[in-house]
Amino acid sequence: MGVRQAVPYDPVKHGPPPPPPPPRPARGTVNVAAASEVVGLGREHHMARVLVESEMAILSHLVDAWNIWTSLPDRHPDELNEVRLSIHRLQDILASRAVWRMTGTK
Numbered sequence: 267m268g269v270r271q272a273v274p275y276d277p278v279k280h281g282p283p284p285p286p287p288p289p290r291p292a293r294g295t296v297n298v299a300a301a302s303e304v305v306g307l308g309r310e311h312h313m314a315r316v317l318v319e320s321e322m323a324i325l326s327h328l329v330d331a332w333n334i335w336t337s338l339p340d341r342h343p344d345e346l347n348e349v350r351l352s353i354h355r356l357q358d359i360l361a362s363r364a365v366w367r368m369t370g371t372k
Contacts, residue, residue, distance in 0.1 A: 316364040325360060328353050 310325065336348050 281334060316368070317360065321360050325357070328356055 332349070332353055336346065
């Protein structure tokens with residue numbers, strides 16, 4: 267199987283080029299509201315449908331914890347990955363709570 271050649275861009279055939287992506291936040295920071303807006307959903311509009319208010323507060327605190335943790339000096343090389351995985355595990359648990367409510371199972 268050969269390597270496919272890239273097709274040159276033709277504005278007549280393909281239309282105008284897509285707009286450039288929005289600027290990326292600083293490395294190591296998370297902005298949930300901005301990420302939700304990128305996909306066309308406001309943070310509250312999207313998540314309030316599946317998370318209760320106290321779960322939304324926990325999610326917000328997780329974002330704050332990540333942003334503060336990434337600003338700490340003198341980190342071990344593996345530390346950010348360990349913190350990221352731990353926060354993802356907590357997010358998984360929050361998502362599970364919403365699924366339990368929607369399906370009526372625990």
